[in-house]
Amino acid sequence: MIARKNSFRTLRTDAGQQFVDMHAADACFPGLNRLPISLRLLFENMLRNEDGTSVTSADIEALARRAYGDTEELEIAFYPTRVLMQDYAGMPALIDLAALRDYVASSGLSVQAVNPRVRTDVVVDHSIIVHDARSPQSLGINQAREIEDNYERFAFLKWAQQAFDNLRIVPPGQGIVHQINLEYLADVVSHITAEDGDWLVPDTLIGTDSHTPMINGLGVLGWGVGGIEAEAVMMGEAVSMLVPPVIGVRLTGSISEGILATDIVLSLTECLRKRGVVGAFLEFFGPGVAALSVADRATIANMTPEFGATISLFPCDSSTMRYLALTGRTPAQQHRTQTYLQRNGFWRNDDVEPLFADVVEFNLSTVGRVASGPARPEQRRDLSELPGLISKRPEGAAIPDEAVVRDGDIVIAAITSCTNTSNPVAMLAAGLLARKARILGLNVPDHVKTSLAPGSRVVADYLQETGLMEDLSALGFDLVGFGCTTCVGNSGELAGPISTAIDAHGLDVAAVLSGNRNFEARIHSKIKSNFLVSPPLVVAYALAGTVLRDLTSEPIGISTSGNPVHLSDIWPTAGEIETAALVAENPERFAARYSGVFDGGPLWADLPADTGERFSWAEESTYFKRPPFFDMPPVAAPHSPVLNQARPLLLLGDSVTTDHISPVGSIGPDSPAGQYLVSLGVERESFNTYGARRGNHQVMARGTFANPRLKNRLAESGNGNAAMTVFSDAENFAQQGCSAVVIAGKNYGAxxxxxxxxxxxxxxxVSAILAESFERIHRSNLVRMGVLPLQFPDGFSVATLNLGREHRFSIATTMEALEPRMSVRLEISGGPVDIAPIDMLVRIDTAQELRYFQNGGILQSIAGDVMARASVQG
Structure with a gap:
């Protein structure tokens, strides 16, 4: 019996749409209105999806008790209204669904059982690479090359669009997934049709990109998950989750002139990483929130994964409504949104402080102009610190005078990433700074590869209309594409002489970018020092040509009149930015640009693609292989130990990122993946990237742990052959019938x-990952792929174990005896010195996750559910 749902169901008489009446729920559960809005949104979702099985009345009442300070661990089922994907992560998910159709068809059942059951949007934004830069022709060259290099991938997407229901594809060249989501795809309040009628519901989503929480800046609840979890949601499964603590971030003070949202978010990243908010919901409140535009809020929310959190919600308010009007949402949509949110208590209320698990204080007045780097977003630096961060050259290793670049020289300067290109103030500031520098006769040195890659075409429109595009172009910041470029590692090759000089002299050169990630080898494999800065600072540093110059005190350059030009001389005033912003605020421009967002240009339209319900796997394809995951058994049989004499594959340190584990950038010719492609007759110039090759599991397996900056301490210790690759080691283990483990330190999978x-x-x-701590999304992905995450006890250090290749790892607990978050005894044998058993925490956090793991992974679970549904339909 679904008593709660029926009790709070209200019918709108004007349009016949139902909604959960949270006002009635507040009356039934006194104190419910004290819950943070993020939990109220989860509460509404549970009320609406109560079915007596996945969501029960007991679950609903347990969440309501959070209003009284109850912190008991609570597992819930969350049903998002939509799924959002970019092409790098979305394509493997769609490939899995194509393979699942084959799996279903092999049993004589209808493949129509394999269709997304919720709205799914895929934005092609990760495929464009900055092959050409500093030219008015760069945009056309890069876009044509994008289609040429990815025609097989794009043809698959066109097939998928016609084959699957509830799937929309935004073709390449439109912008970045998160900015398009913010400016167009997000409803804030959605109108959906369910089996029991039409509903008005809060817009909620999960996305296959960690920066999905950017939409939290618009008041929409959503976060990033792996593609494998997204597949389950697409097929109608709930997100199984433990209700996280909600930490309030109280913003106070005012923003100093000249300080941008980029400076704020880089400072917040340092603050929140130090505080420790991994996995938490963050909710922003306090008097400082009102000073932030939605674009500023989105800039902050975008970097939620850099905080370590799950979401960074800014509740809806009048600024939200102004943004919806600015971006061309209809008056009817605006009215519906505000009315619904205010009636149901989803509106920001400064008079009542929600009941948070903890509160972090952050004073906006303390923020100055900053950078972050050289290898982590949380490494906030005052600009004066940058010169001291470049590696000191050893004695006797002088660089010859004729070298085209030297230590500290900037070789990439990129205005890129949804984090900042969605913010008109930041983009206009960059253009105005370029204009002032141009007037003074400053130029960017030839060794700097400059680029401008906006997150939507609207940005190019208002830069063009203000005349600032001409100023940026004059300094080399020509349009190179509309999509994720440098920030995701698609920065293209450096000029030959520059690349040669870096290798020949072991140079520590730099990149500056307005992005959100600067992990080792992410931006470019040859660049050691990467700094995140605001868009105008990208231009300023490009003009300086080096990070060895202290821009707080030293001149950027010399004007044509022979005078030194300092940063303060060309930094735009608030009034200048405000004047330019008046041109940028044009709702018709947004409406016009997005009216054809799903159409694509002629290059996309001319791409031939298959039709029909099932995908035709071409034997000769090097991009697509039918994935093996549906046929993979669990890592151990039900009555067998979860680990039995497993061998160590890698021994790693702290903060191993998913970039380290699965690189997204270029494929080296001498790497196992490169050698595999060569064996198939693929020319070096056609390798493309790991991200583009995600449809071929043979490439991706060989690329796993192939990042050149990943340090495997087993190879360095002298206990093994350092020349052996991880892939060949894994092959040897498999031939010997041995499973493998990976051992790591803190924050594994960031x-x-x-x-x-x-x-x-x-x-x-690999059967298990043994780590001191895990980042949220990767832990979840491991479980859903049937890999067991095991966490060392608090205070334990892997570095003290002195492990080698000779060690073996065993856990006697059987697969069927596993329970969520139980303790298991790890036995380590085989070394010269005995190692005492270690009690490990099983990081399978929920009962639903355990079901997935014991089935062999989420894909096997989905297959079983789909087969059952197809049998009923058949």
Whole structure:
């Protein structure tokens, strides 16, 4: 009996739409209105989806008790209204569904059972690479090359669009997934049709990219997951989750002139990483919130994964409504949104402080102009610190005078990433700074590869209309594409002489970018020092040509009149930015640009693609292989130990990112993946990237743990052959019938929501990851791929174990005896010195996760459910 849902169901008489009346729920559960809005949104979702099985009345009442300070661990089922994907992560998910159709068809059942059951949008934004830069022709060259290099992938997407229901594809060249979501796809309040009629519901989503929480800046509840979890949601499964603590972030003070949202978010990243908010919901409140536009809030929320959190919600208010009007949402949609949110208590209320688990204080007045780097977003630096961060050259290793670049020289300067290109103030500031520098005769040195890659075409429109595009172009910041470029590692090659000089002299050169990630080898494999800065600072540093110059005191350059030009001389005033912003605020521009967002240009339209219900796998394809995951058994039989004499594959340190585990950038010719492609007759120039090759599991398995900056201490210790690759080691283990484990330190799996980091791990025969702590998304992905995450006790250090290749790892607990978050005894044998058993925490956090793990992974679970549904339909 679904008593709660029926009790709070209200019918709107004007349009016949139902909604959960949270006002009535508040009356039934006194104190419910004290819950943070993020939990109220979960509460509404549970009330609406109560079915007596996945969501019960007891679950609903347990969540309501959070209003009285109850912190008991609570597992819930969350049903998002939509799924959002970018092409790098979305394509493997769609490939899995194509393979699942084959699996269903092999049993004589209808493949129509394999269709997304919720709205799913895929935005193609990760495929464009900055092959050409500093030219008015760069945009056309890069877009044509994108289609040429990815025609097979794009043809698959066109097939998928016609084959699957509830699936929309935004073709390449439109912008970045999160900015398009913010400016167009998000409803804030959605109108959906369910079996029991039409409903008005809060817009909620999960996305296959860790920066999905950018939409929290618009008041929409959503976060990033791996593609494998997204597949389950697409097929109608709930997100199984423990209700996280909700930490309030109280913003006070005012923003100093000249300080941008980029400076705020980089400072917040440092603050929140130090505080420790991994896995938490963050909710922003306090007097400082009103000073932030939705664009500023989105800039902050975008970097939620850099905080370590799950969401960073800014509740809806009048600023939300102004943004909806600005971006061309209809008056009817605006009215519906505000009315619904205010009636149901989802509106920001400064008069009542919600009942948070903890509160972090952050004073906006303390924020100055900053950078972050050289290898982590949380490494906030005052600009004066940058010169001291470049590696000191050893004695006797002088660089010859004729070298084209030197230590500290900037070789990439990129205005890129949804984090900042969605913010008109930041983008206009960059253009105005370029204009002032141009007037003074400053130029960017030839060794700097400059680029401008906006997150939507609207940005190019208002830069063009203000005349600032001409100023940016004059300094080399020509349009290179509309999508994720440098920030995701698609920065293209450096000029030959520059690349040669870096290798020949072991140079520590730099990149500056307005992005959200600067992990080792992410931006470019040859660049050691990478700094995140605001868009105008990207231009300023490009003009300086080096990070060895202190821009707080030293001149950027010399004007044509011979005078030194300092940063303060060309930094735009608030009034100048405000004047330019008046041109940018044009709702018709947004409406016009997004009216054809699903159409694509002529290059997309001319791509031939298959039709029909099932995908035609071409034997000769090097991009697509039918994935093996539906046929993979669990890592151990039900009555067998979860680990039995497993061998160590890697011994790693702290903060191993998903970039380290599964690189997304270029494929090295000498790497196992490169050698595999060569064996198939693929020319070096056609390798493309790991991200583009995600449809071929043979490439991806060989690329797992192939990042050149990943340090495997087993190879360095002299206990093994350092020349052997991880892939060949894994092959040897498999031939010997041995399973493998990976041992790591803290924050294992930080970074992108990259399901291939877990898929590749499973393909290498890894049964378990033993780490001091895990980042949220990757832990979840490991479980869902049937790899067991095991956490060392608090205070334990892997570095003290002195492990080698000779050690073996065993856990006597059987697969069927596993329970969520139980303690198991790890036995380590085989070394010269005995190691005492260690009690490990099983990081399978929920009962639903345990079901997935014991089935062999989420894909096997989905297959079973789909087969059952197809049998009924048949």
């Amino acid at each position: 970074g992108s929501a990259r399901d291939w980091a877990a898929k590749g791990t499973r393909l290498l025969g």
